[in-house]
Amino acid sequence: SAEKKTEFKLAWSIYVGWMPWGWAADHGIVKKWADKYGIKIDVVQFNDYIESINQYTAGAYDAVTATNMDTLAIPAVGGVDTTALIVGDFSNGNDAVILKDKSKLSDIIGQKVNLVELSVSHYLLARALESIGKSEKDVTVVNTSDADMVAAWNTPDVSAVVTWNPLVAEIMATPKAHKVFDSSQIPGEIIDLTVVNTKTLHDNPNFGRALTGAWYETMAIMASDTPEGKEAREAMGKASETDLAGYEMQLASTKMFYQPAQGVEFAMSGSLHKTMDSVRKFLFAHGLLGQGAPSADVVGIAFPDGKVLGDKNNVKLRFTAAFMNEAAQAGK
Amino acid sequence: MTAVSVQNLWKEYDGRVVLEHVSLEVAPHSFIALVGPSGCGKSTFLRMLLSAETPTRGQILVDGEQLPGEPTADRGVVFQRYSVFPHLTVLENVLIGLEFAASPLLGKLFGKARRKAREEAAGMLAAVGLGDFLALYPSQLSGGMQQRLAIAQALIKRPRVLLLDEPFGALDPGIRAEIHVLMLKLWRETRMTVFMVTHDLSEAFHLGTRVIAFDRPRNRPEERERYGATITHDLAIWPPKYPVADNETPPGGTTRPLDDAGAQPGRPGAGQ
Amino acid sequence: MTAVSVQNLWKEYDGRVVLEHVSLEVAPHSFIALVGPSGCGKSTFLRMLLSAETPTRGQILVDGEQLPGEPTADRGVVFQRYSVFPHLTVLENVLIGLEFAASPLLGKLFGKARRKAREEAAGMLAAVGLGDFLALYPSQLSGGMQQRLAIAQALIKRPRVLLLDEPFGALDPGIRAEIHVLMLKLWRETRMTVFMVTHDLSEAFHLGTRVIAFDRPRNRPEERERYGATITHDLAIWPPKYPVADNETPPGGTTRPLDDAGAQPGRPGAGQ
Amino acid sequence: MHRRLINAYPSRGASLLLSALPFLLILLAYLAGSEARLAVNPNDKLLPAFSSIGAGFSRMAFEADKRTGDVLLWVDTAASLARLLAGLAIATVTAGLLGIAVGLLPYMRSTFSGFIAVVAMIPPLSVLPILFIIFGLGETAKVALIVIGITPMILRDMILRVEELPREIMVKAQTLGASTWQIALRVVVPQMLPRLIDSLRLSLGAAWLFLIAAEAIASQSGLGYRIFLLRRYLAMDVILPYVAWITLLAFLLDYGLRLLQARAFPWFVEGRKQR
Amino acid sequence: MHRRLINAYPSRGASLLLSALPFLLILLAYLAGSEARLAVNPNDKLLPAFSSIGAGFSRMAFEADKRTGDVLLWVDTAASLARLLAGLAIATVTAGLLGIAVGLLPYMRSTFSGFIAVVAMIPPLSVLPILFIIFGLGETAKVALIVIGITPMILRDMILRVEELPREIMVKAQTLGASTWQIALRVVVPQMLPRLIDSLRLSLGAAWLFLIAAEAIASQSGLGYRIFLLRRYLAMDVILPYVAWITLLAFLLDYGLRLLQARAFPWFVEGRKQR
Numbered sequence A: 001s002a003e004k005k006t007e008f009k010l011a012w013s014i015y016v017g018w019m020p021w022g023w024a025a026d027h028g029i030v031k032k033w034a035d036k037y038g039i040k041i042d043v044v045q046f047n048d049y050i051e052s053i054n055q056y057t058a059g060a061y062d063a064v065t066a067t068n069m070d071t072l073a074i075p076a077v078g079g080v081d082t083t084a085l086i087v088g089d090f091s092n093g094n095d096a097v098i099l100k101d102k103s104k105l106s107d108i109i110g111q112k113v114n115l116v117e118l119s120v121s122h123y124l125l126a127r128a129l130e131s132i133g134k135s136e137k138d139v140t141v142v143n144t145s146d147a148d149m150v151a152a153w154n155t156p157d158v159s160a161v162v163t164w165n166p167l168v169a170e171i172m173a174t175p176k177a178h179k180v181f182d183s184s185q186i187p188g189e190i191i192d193l194t195v196v197n198t199k200t201l202h203d204n205p206n207f208g209r210a211l212t213g214a215w216y217e218t219m220a221i222m223a224s225d226t227p228e229g230k231e232a233r234e235a236m237g238k239a240s241e242t243d244l245a246g247y248e249m250q251l252a253s254t255k256m257f258y259q260p261a262q263g264v265e266f267a268m269s270g271s272l273h274k275t276m277d278s279v280r281k282f283l284f285a286h287g288l289l290g291q292g293a294p295s296a297d298v299v300g301i302a303f304p305d306g307k308v309l310g311d312k313n314n315v316k317l318r319f320t321a322a323f324m325n326e327a328a329q330a331g332k
Numbered sequence B, C: 001m002t003a004v005s006v007q008n009l010w011k012e013y014d015g016r017v018v019l020e021h022v023s024l025e026v027a028p029h030s031f032i033a034l035v036g037p038s039g040c041g042k043s044t045f046l047r048m049l050l051s052a053e054t055p056t057r058g059q060i061l062v063d064g065e066q067l068p069g070e071p072t073a074d075r076g077v078v079f080q081r082y083s084v085f086p087h088l089t090v091l092e093n094v095l096i097g098l099e100f101a102a103s104p105l106l107g108k109l110f111g112k113a114r115r116k117a118r119e120e121a122a123g124m125l126a127a128v129g130l131g132d133f134l135a136l137y138p139s140q141l142s143g144g145m146q147q148r149l150a151i152a153q154a155l156i157k158r159p160r161v162l163l164l165d166e167p168f169g170a171l172d173p174g175i176r177a178e179i180h181v182l183m184l185k186l187w188r189e190t191r192m193t194v195f196m197v198t199h200d201l202s203e204a205f206h207l208g209t210r211v212i213a214f215d216r217p218r219n220r221p222e223e224r225e226r227y228g229a230t231i232t233h234d235l236a237i238w239p240p241k242y243p244v245a246d247n248e249t250p251p252g253g254t255t256r257p258l259d260d261a262g263a264q265p266g267r268p269g270a271g272q
Numbered sequence D, E: 001m002h003r004r005l006i007n008a009y010p011s012r013g014a015s016l017l018l019s020a021l022p023f024l025l026i027l028l029a030y031l032a033g034s035e036a037r038l039a040v041n042p043n044d045k046l047l048p049a050f051s052s053i054g055a056g057f058s059r060m061a062f063e064a065d066k067r068t069g070d071v072l073l074w075v076d077t078a079a080s081l082a083r084l085l086a087g088l089a090i091a092t093v094t095a096g097l098l099g100i101a102v103g104l105l106p107y108m109r110s111t112f113s114g115f116i117a118v119v120a121m122i123p124p125l126s127v128l129p130i131l132f133i134i135f136g137l138g139e140t141a142k143v144a145l146i147v148i149g150i151t152p153m154i155l156r157d158m159i160l161r162v163e164e165l166p167r168e169i170m171v172k173a174q175t176l177g178a179s180t181w182q183i184a185l186r187v188v189v190p191q192m193l194p195r196l197i198d199s200l201r202l203s204l205g206a207a208w209l210f211l212i213a214a215e216a217i218a219s220q221s222g223l224g225y226r227i228f229l230l231r232r233y234l235a236m237d238v239i240l241p242y243v244a245w246i247t248l249l250a251f252l253l254d255y256g257l258r259l260l261q262a263r264a265f266p267w268f269v270e271g272r273k274q275r
């Protein structure tokens, strides 16, 4: 039974790769595209990233901005069939492992590491440790809220953190901070998405079209070297309580897919396959694929090339290139 | 002009007997003074007359009819403390009784109806000597003035029975004398039946037409649980020390009449 | 055997005069009964005798010496309410006065010293008839027992002056009579000087060697702020109605002596 | 004259000085800490110099934000106060009405007293996700969190206060012929209003706490939102004046309520003095 | 017999039924909501079926965690209770001692009463960064947040209670020759202890709140930590039993304090009854 709707809600939270949503909403771009398809899209900003995903998972929102890992672990595991509509960027240095007074990654062994547990930071730490042949058992993880990370760094108790921008930039500005590992060393593994409820998207493809249309129009402005582009970037910086320079520094460590074609290419690539396999193994090891899950295969992940990772009868996360493709065609 | 009949009344609290075998016939327009040691159940007795407490056994009839199950407007009361509403002015404290009757929904009168009720209340207050203090709150009144207010508040409902629980205990002798005068005047005018608890024997003999003493006949520690207090003395004050109306019958007392008990009470605590 | 001299005492609160021109010479071993209408400053006067309040003008001498600036152990007090410590048992309430003196640091005695103090306290409690209730808390006592406890508590310090503020107001006649007897006995034995505020004239005349009345000579509303109360009557009760020791001088009274005021007091509130 | 410490009162001047003392000490401690940290790292953000705090405050309070054109402090204040007052108003009315009903009517008491005792023990922060799902994320949710956070407190207090009304007052009203409705309307409610203000004042602290917690999760303006956002950057030069501002607002609210009580219910304040 | 509602008491049986009613209604509402959501999405996490909740609880309470080998519920409970009790103990002792000193000594009152009134208005969560530098991020910080959160409440209450002691009691102690120290030790402190328990009970709710907030900030175990961690995955099948468990603990703590008061201070409880 198809459910036609005309009103939709998108939840987004403050992060370098998602700031365009706020700007697009403020500048009427979202409304323009929604009007074009005769629908209404409510763009709601969350302070708390996790709460935005929870709200989406509970059904209060039709779309949300999230990382690949959290999309799999929360809505998909929670039975909400979800489609990654837009692959916006991947973290290319935005997430980092930082040590105080020490400069080698191996110095982290035996330390307490402050990070947001079960987040992409946790994943990054696991990958970093893997890279030197160690595992999570060799450190002590202390769950620390992202809002307090900078303040925590400033206390003598804390000697190692894993976190993301803009917090990385803030911490690196203090005298004793040394970046010992960052996401540029695992390129393409921490992906920032705009995801949509699959059923809603299936019943209302125009919602997907409006979102991609608005997104890539914004991308085009943001990427341009014009005064308008600079103004947009400055506004996005301000909205995340930093300035143009700060925001551009964050962008530098983010691989943005400004053109839809780039997104399509990334989604179609085989590396996404490998990344998601690594991610689901990490989640399984931490018991996040559902309690009593017999293997990492319980939840199926479908890719644009038709391949499926895990249970084919229980596909809950789908990567699609269709809408980005449509936008790429329209843009030509 | 209301007769009260108390028939073999018992009251227990959690199996502890407080009052037992209390029987009493009260003639209309009596002024009953209740005395007795602390804790013997005088207040409990009044509360039962008010229906604020249910007897364990026995019954109370007012003009031959069973008491209703809860307090009603035909039995007024003045307590020693907390007898007036602290959040209402003197005038409002008296007015509210009229408003309850006339305005079931809001409990408040407006316009002409209010002016009329106000006049009646102000008249009653003037009668108890509070005519000049209508706008004050109880906390701004002295103890004596508060008790006069409580009396006015009770009397505006023209109760058939008025119950007073140590109403004048906290007052100094001058004010107390004034209130005694007032009380007797109102009692005579409204012809109601009054029950008054007091610790002051001289007050009891001065005001009462009949003095009733409660006490525990068995009072050894091991008996306290099992046996309660009852009426141990019942003295009619006759002839009355103030004029009574022609149509009044002498209030019934069961023991020896005291000639001059009212005029020359034994001074409390004088015996050394 | 302590003389008290009050010299032209004034007390104002925020510019409102409460007491004025109070002068009084009290002979040793007097029993002064203070009476007067509510709010006239009797309690204030006692508080000044205690140094719990400072006079605005004038001074008080005890045996010729200026009062110390704060309450001390040579002046004991019994208030109408809150006079004993609710968190201590009967015994502890009396013991604590001895412990304060003997143990500056902990305020508590142990071992032999405690046993000795305990004996003394128990003796005092037996004297006021509380010998069987040593382990009870005040909330488990009746009003009369609490007041006896307060008296024992004050007397264990052997104060030279004892101040009583309406100490027996809440008691019923029987218990009151008992306490009167006890009070007079203790007064005679310890030879202290007693000041007692009371609203009960018969009590005043029964216990006092001298009755002092406070009142406001000017009491019109517009005068209330500017003029306070002062001594309006000062009656020596002489000859005393109970035996006094040989070496006692008649307590000085400045106005007419009353022959039988003690035996036949005017009944309060009797005048209609 | 030698006196016991409990009888020693400072003079007016000394009293003023003494009351300023702890504030001065805190100020000095801050200054010392700030200088020490700034000496090590001139860019230290944790304990900024007073000049930075002043600049931060004036930026928030007097300069229009470039992006939105709003002066942020006032926008934040308006948003937060609106939520806080709405929450307080709803909680007060709910708890007042329900508390009076439960305190007054035996049937209501039987039904609700156990339930309220249990519900009052649930820490609202632990059920945040459920609250957000039920109330959405708009203004409703924020107001709801405040309401849910403080209603149980006020409610329990109200029930106690109603039950504390002297039995005599209830009997008296009945002897004047009042019905249950009339007793509630004319005897109990008016006597509860000033007590409700007391209870409200006691719960102000918790209300601010919940406001800040709610604004930290989803919102685009508000004092708590701003503090939360700036906390990531450790922008203490703005956070500290914001905290001072919140403290001032809380203090004024408390003071205003006390004033209201004194004005509107003179009988209550006087009655209390006499006790 | 027709009676006013205020005089109508339910029978014992009816009373029991009535008090169960709201719990039943909530349960039914949950069941209905849960079934409706599970019908649409059998993996729904928001309102899991009772069987899932039971499984979640037994997993936390009886099975050892794979990663650490601990049985998480007990580890969390032990960690949280240790923090909570430490915080309560420190706050109680501090507020008790300072409150008595301020309430009793005019010099202390002049010095601190204004300061306390202002400090009590600062929302502690808004000055977290400063607390971190002072107390670090370890157990100290969590206990400190609880202490800072509830001390002002207890303190203000204590000061009021000391000032409420009848003037007569103070005068009486002096006429028995007591020094200030002796009055504090033997008259005021013993009378304040049961009142301190009252005040502590009132602040239990806030203490839990601050505990959960503190554990959400930085920690490795604790009931609040677990709830916030699991919130990341909307694991309501564990969060709900945790909330119920916290509620039970809070209830027991409250009950224990009431019992302690009744046992240790019979004079206080009896005195209160008589009022």
Ligand SMILES: Nc1ncnc2c1ncn2[C@@H]1O[C@H](COP(=O)(O)OP(=O)(O)OP(=O)(O)O)[C@@H](O)[C@H]1O
Pocket: B013, B014, B018, B036, B037, B038, B039, B040, B041, B042, B043, B044, B045
């Ligand atoms: N609600 C109650 N529950 C249990 N016992 C009660 C209750 N009310 C009164 N009592 C007991 O009943 C006895 C009589 O109390 P009551 O108040 O009637 O005495 P009283 O004669 O009025 O005393 P007083 O002169 O001190 O006012 C007392 O022992 C009291 O403890």
Ligand SMILES: Nc1ncnc2c1ncn2[C@@H]1O[C@H](COP(=O)(O)OP(=O)(O)OP(=O)(O)O)[C@@H](O)[C@H]1O
Pocket: C013, C014, C018, C036, C037, C038, C039, C040, C041, C042, C043, C044, C045
């Ligand atoms: N601390 C105070 N501040 C201001 N006024 C006071 C204070 N204490 C007493 N007063 C006033 O002083 C007057 C005398 O009070 P006091 O308590 O001495 O009267 P009293 O004679 O003992 O009355 P009562 O018989 O009612 O006990 C009263 O008008 C009272 O309001």
Ligand SMILES: [Mg+2]
Pocket: B042, B043, B044, B165
């Ligand atoms: Mg009684």
Ligand SMILES: [Mg+2]
Pocket: C042, C043, C044, C165
């Ligand atoms: Mg007095």
